[in-house]
Amino acid sequence: MEVKDIIKEENLVYTKSKILTDKVFHYCPGCSHGVVHKLIAEVIEEMDIQEKTIAISPVGCSVLAYNYLAVDWQEAAHGRAPALATAVSRLMPDKYVFAYQGDGDLASIGTAEIIHACNRGENIVIIFINNGIYGMTGGQMAPTTLEGMPTSTSPYGRDVKLAGHPLKITDLIAQLPGTEYVTRQAVHTPAAVRKCKKAILKAFQNVGKKNGTQFIEVVSTCNSGWKLSPVKANEWMVENMFPVYPLGDLKG
């Protein structure tokens, strides 16, 4: 059987989600953002909630995320995505509201907003991309940077005496009574991608029941910030990030 006999419309088993626009992602080759965008798009498509979804884009690499998913978007000030998501979900309680944030946005300048939004139990989904670095501005040290990890502002590695310890914000948030579902996922292998999609699906289904905040951390790579190839960056993440940020459900 020739390849041209297999490539036919009726044999199609996997293709790009219809929620994704035709724009080419501006992300670097191999960036985890693209996979997470795709998973969100697939979940929105499967749940048939395109008309009911309002997304909040952050500041960081994913600042232009509104170009890629064909849903309604609001652009928040740096770190303020949970505050904006709170406003949107309170004004339009029947909508599915999600905020998409990176670690420099959520765990640094936006720490107050995320802690209080989760503590109030706002009816929103938070997607938190943690790559341990400020990717967009050139790989500076973030609160989530690992101990000893070299970045452009800590070229000899993070010194915990000088810069503090890696902030496990997801562990903090899991303790808050306002959150219903808190989980940490990754998208480095096909199995992890499938699990992450299940987690995103569960979060979006939960948000319709209005029992609290849904929080999904995705431990991600920043291969250009880490100065590694995409494949090597995934290996580095498994070896170094996972011991500090272990995968699995923390709550719910």
Add this chain to the structure above:
Amino acid sequence: MAKIRGAIKVDVEKCKGCGLCVVACPTSVIALSRDVNSKGYNYAYMEVPEACTGCANCGLVCPDSVIDVYRVKAGVEA
């Protein structure tokens, strides 16, 4: 014995040649081309098309959603 056969179609112009599909493929079908697209990326292609089972792992891990996966039951083989 019925055999599952698959194939992928890569959107060559949108592929960034990150190589994540190459390591995700369980049957080592995919490789990066020596040719480049208009942006200069070595795009992914099927090097060993007969080994593809259409498992869609490459499509799942592709950050740019450029891979379409097709699968067919190839019927009885001689």
